[in-house]
Amino acid sequence: MSTSVTYSNLNFWVLLSMLVAKDLKFTYSNGPSFAFPDFTCEKEGQLLLLGESGKGKTTLLHLLAGMLKASSGSLELMGTDLRSLSAGDLDRFRGEHIGIIFQTAHFVESLNVEDNLIMPQYLCSKKIDRQKARTILIRLNLEHKLKELPKNLSVGEQQRVAIARALMNDPQVILADEPTSALDDKNAMEVIQLLEEQAKATGAALVIVTHDQRLKDHVQKHIQL
Amino acid sequence: MNLFKIAFKNIQFRPLNTSLSLILLSFGVGIISLLLLLEVQLREEFDRNIKDIDLVLGAKGSPLQLILANVYHIDAPTGNIKLKEAKRVMRHPYIKEAIPLAYGDNYDRFRIVGTEHNYPAHYGAEVKEGKLWSGKFEATIGADVAQKTGLKIGDEFYSAHGLSDSADIHDDKAFTVVGIFETSNSVIDQLILTEIASIWGVHEDHDGNHKEEKSLEEMEDEREITAVLLKKKNPLAIITLPSFIKETNMQIALPSVEINRLNENFGIGMSTLRWVAILIMIISFISVFISLYNSLKQRKYELALMRSMGGGKGRLFSMLLLEGLIMVILGIALGLILSRVALLLLSGALESQFHYDISNAGLLINELKLILITIFVGILASLLPAIQAVRIDISKTLSDA
Numbered sequence: 203m204s205t206s207v208t209y210s211n212l213n214f215w216v217l218l219s220m221l222v223a224k225d226l227k228f229t230y231s232n233g234p235s236f237a238f239p240d241f242t243c244e245k246e247g248q249l250l251l252l253g254e255s256g257k258g259k260t261t262l263l264h265l266l267a268g269m270l271k272a273s274s275g276s277l278e279l280m281g282t283d284l285r286s287l288s289a290g291d292l293d294r295f296r297g298e299h300i301g302i303i304f305q306t307a308h309f310v311e312s313l314n315v316e317d318n319l320i321m322p323q324y325l326c327s328k329k330i331d332r333q334k335a336r337t338i339l340i341r342l343n344l345e346h347k348l349k350e351l352p353k354n355l356s357v358g359e360q361q362r363v364a365i366a367r368a369l370m371n372d373p374q375v376i377l378a379d380e381p382t383s384a385l386d387d388k389n390a391m392e393v394i395q396l397l398e399e400q401a402k403a404t405g406a407a408l409v410i411v412t413h414d415q416r417l418k419d420h421v422q423k424h425i426q427l
Numbered sequence: 428m429n430l431f432k433i434a435f436k437n438i439q440f441r442p443l444n445t446s447l448s449l450i451l452l453s454f455g456v457g458i459i460s461l462l463l464l465l466e467v468q469l470r471e472e473f474d475r476n477i478k479d480i481d482l483v484l485g486a487k488g489s490p491l492q493l494i495l496a497n498v499y500h501i502d503a504p505t506g507n508i509k510l511k512e513a514k515r516v517m518r519h520p521y522i523k524e525a526i527p528l529a530y531g532d533n534y535d536r537f538r539i540v541g542t543e544h545n546y547p548a549h550y551g552a553e554v555k556e557g558k559l560w561s562g563k564f565e566a567t568i569g570a571d572v573a574q575k576t577g578l579k580i581g582d583e584f585y586s587a588h589g590l591s592d593s594a595d596i597h598d599d600k601a602f603t604v605v606g607i608f609e610t611s612n613s614v615i616d617q618l619i620l621t622e623i624a625s626i627w628g629v630h631e632d633h634d635g636n637h638k639e640e641k642s643l644e645e646m647e648d649e650r651e652i653t654a655v656l657l658k659k660k661n662p663l664a665i666i667t668l669p670s671f672i673k674e675t676n677m678q679i680a681l682p683s684v685e686i687n688r689l690n691e692n693f694g695i696g697m698s699t700l701r702w703v704a705i706l707i708m709i710i711s712f713i714s715v716f717i718s719l720y721n722s723l724k725q726r727k728y729e730l731a732l733m734r735s736m737g738g739g740k741g742r743l744f745s746m747l748l749l750e751g752l753i754m755v756i757l758g759i760a761l762g763l764i765l766s767r768v769a770l771l772l773l774s775g776a777l778e779s780q781f782h783y784d785i786s787n788a789g790l791l792i793n794e795l796k797l798i799l800i801t802i803f804v805g806i807l808a809s810l811l812p813a814i815q816a817v818r819i820d821i822s823k824t825l826s827d828a
Contacts, residue, residue, distance in 0.1 A: 264822040269735060290739055297737010304825060308732050310433070312440030317428060324428045325738035367736075 220245045220375060220407045221266070225275035228261055236261055238275075241425045243407050245374075248398065250418065251411045253427030260305075262427070263379050263411045267302055268292045280374055297326040301368030301406065303378040303397075307360040309352035315339070315363055316348045322370045338366045341400070358389070365396065369404050376401050378410045382417065394420050430742065434749040437722075444718040449758050451711030456762025456801060458704035461769050462697060463793045468770075470690070473499070476614050477682045478550065482664065484508070484516050484672070485654035490680035491689060497528055497654040498682050500538055500614050504530050505678075507651035512675045517655060519671065521664035524549075526656040529626040532586035534619055537572045539586050539602070541623035541652075549656075550613040556580055557606030564625050567606035569616040578604050600628060623652065708801070712808045715754055719747065719812040730816050731824035740817045747816050751809020752802070759798055763790075 221243040229235035236258035243249040253259050264270040265277060268284045277284045280299060287295055296302075301322075309318045319335035339345045342362045347355060355363065361381070368376055378397060382390035394410075394417060401408040410417065418424060438445050476499055485493040488505030495502035510527075517525035526549060529541035540546075544559055547567070557580045560567050568578055578584060583601040602625070608615055627650060657679075659665065668679050723730075730743055 260826045264826070267735065269822040269825070293734060293737055293739050296735065302735055304732075308728050310437075310729050310733065311726075312436040313433065317436075320428055321733070322736045325733060325736050325742065330428050371737075 219243065220247065220280060221249075221409065222278045223266075223275070224277075226262075226265060226272050226277060227274045228258070228265060228270060229273045230261075234258070235273075238262055238265075238427065239425055243375075243409055243423075246402070246405055246407055248401070248408045248421045248423060249410070250421040250424035251409065251427060252413065252415070252418070252424050253411075254413055257427040259411045259413065259427065260379060263302075263377055266375075266409065267300055267377055268296045294326065297322060298328075298371055299374045301371065301373035301376045303361075303364050303368050303376065303381055305380045305383070307352075307357075307364035309360070309363070311351070311353060314349050314351055315344075315355070318352060318363070319367050319370055322367060326371060328371065334370065335366075338369055339363075341403070342366050342396070361393070362396070365400060369400055369406075372404055373406050375407045375409060376404075378408070378412075380412050380414070381410065382414050383412060387416065390414065390416055391420075430746050430749055431753075434746050434753055437726075437746075438750055438753055441718070441722055444722060445754065448711060448715045448718050448754050449761060451707060451714050452755065452758025452801075453761035453765055455704055455708035455711050456759050456797065457765035457769070458707065459701065459797055460763055460766035460794050462701055462704065463791055463797070464766060464770050465773070466697060467791055467793075469693075473686050473690075475612060476550075477686065478613070479658055480549075480656045480682055481659045482657040482668065483654055483680050483682060484513060484657060484668075484677055485680070487676050487678045490678060491685045493654065493678065493680045494682050494685040497656065498614075500540075500618065504653045506676075507653055508655075508677050509675070510650040510652050512672070512677060513652060513655050516657070516668060516672060516677075516679075519664070519668065521659055521661040521667060522657055523660040524658040527623060527652050528654045528656065529623045529652040531626045532588055534584050534586050534602070535576050537569075537576065537617060537619055539566070539619045539621060539626070541621055541626035543623070546656075547608060547611075547615050547620060550611050550615050552611040552613065552615040553609045554606045555609040557604070559606055560621050560625075561605070563622055563628055564600060564602050565605045566602045566619050566621045566625075567608060568604055568619045569608050570610040571616040572619055573607045580604050580607065708804075711758070712804050715751060715805060716808040716811065718754075719751055719809050720815070723747070723812045723815060727819060727824050731819055731821045734819070734821045735825065744813045744817050747813035748806065748809050751805055751812070755802055755805030758805075759801055763794070 219242040221241075223238065223242070224240050226238040226240075227236065228238075234256075238258070241249065241251070251259065251262060261270065265272050265284075266279075268279075268287070272285060279295075282295065284292070284295075310321060313321070316332065316335050319338070320330050320332060323330050336345065336348065339348060342365065344359060344362055344366070347359060347363070352360060352363065368378075376397070381397060382393050385393060397408060397410070398420075410421065480498060483493055483497055485497060485504070486506030486508050492502050493505050496504045513527065516522065517527070524545065526542060526546045528546070530538065531541075532539045547559070552569075554567065555570070557567070566584075568576075572578065576584075582604045584604070585601055602619075602621065610616055657664075665681065672679065733743060734740075
């Protein structure tokens, strides 16, 4: 009852938005301080957060992922204020709703690709679905690497597995940190296309934090930091 | 997918670290467990054979040697005593029961002991096949003797002179096996028992004067025997008897006192070894700790990653603790196996030398304590790395990589 009242009070624009950031500020203890512009991102929308080095790109991504807590301002993801969650709830929320792709792909080294893919499900105490891992790998043309250890994969393959892993829990938001900065034009286009395709297939919003100006032509909505 | 599997894979992934910890742990546990086993088994072995023997009467010499030779049959006798003098002690009013023993020879290194029927009865040794000896040159043999020499009822054998040398064989006087004892886990298992007169009989030929068979009571007093095992009726026997035999070449020794003395001397070696083992254990715990802590440095990013994928602090904490625990438990298991194998090899060696069987190797109460303490300290050693893992700053770790 009270929930429906709250929702009816929200305006339509906010309701459509997956992600709403307002007056976000973050200050490192004894370190630099960042103020970020306001932005929103719709459900299944795409957003490019562009900025040169030192503009706090990674800081912003970590704020969005709930790995850092904003000093001030508000950050809502699917109507949940990230700043209001406890550390444990934040871990769970992140695991269930956010898929993160880091600049360099990292894995649990001792486990094979398949086990690494079901790790997000396991860590969120969801039902383990090995078939899904296989399906996503087929989509990424990596099915034959299912039983390989991550260290035996090429860098490009590792990145694709990292993308696959970010999709495993059907996240509402996929956050990608500089996914193309180290790649040549051809590979950069392939990766961004792949990200868009997979975000669409999963029904997730895609937020990319990067300094890579090439992506501007690809993603309509961008915010300059 | 479960925590155990992940932890196990993580341990497997660092084989060198893991092997070092496992080797150290299993050696520490193995040595301590072997010491515990040996101590208990030797003590049991000693106690079982003392069994109500309060005093031993024998020739003068080392009292410990007297006990070892006549109660445990693992040393040479101190010499012979006159039967006439021994009888005075045996008939003493303070004595409840007396078991005379006469040594001389061996067969295939198993001692042939002349005695009376109350000797096997004292150890509760039952005859499995055949009967107890009843005449001269009849022998009833221990279970181990039967098994190792292959002697069967009706077989004849010749004794060899002395206790270990089988070169000088008395090939004119054959013993006949008339019975085989059931295993009694006492010295009887390792002995060939016969009438005392048989022992004299073998050696009479050297002197050339063969005599008629007689019971012990009727036997001439100038005959000699080796020792008498005594059970006292009155505690005063311990005080009175030594002065009672003052004028003879005999002495009286108390098995319990001698064995305690032996244990004390053994004990120094045992406790030194135990300290060495404890030191190895401490080193192994440090090694488990360092191994976990080191791998933590390498895996910092991995752990932050798991956190970023929704892995709660509790789960990562348990995972690292589990890794330590798996190592410790594997180490304990290996250590216990190691100590059993060592005991088996050792008992093989001891048995052929001393005719003792110590191959019984169940889990001891003290070993349970050892296991619990090891697990506890193992958990302590993995606690710090686990706490460290929980306190990782996800954001900083992930942006540093």
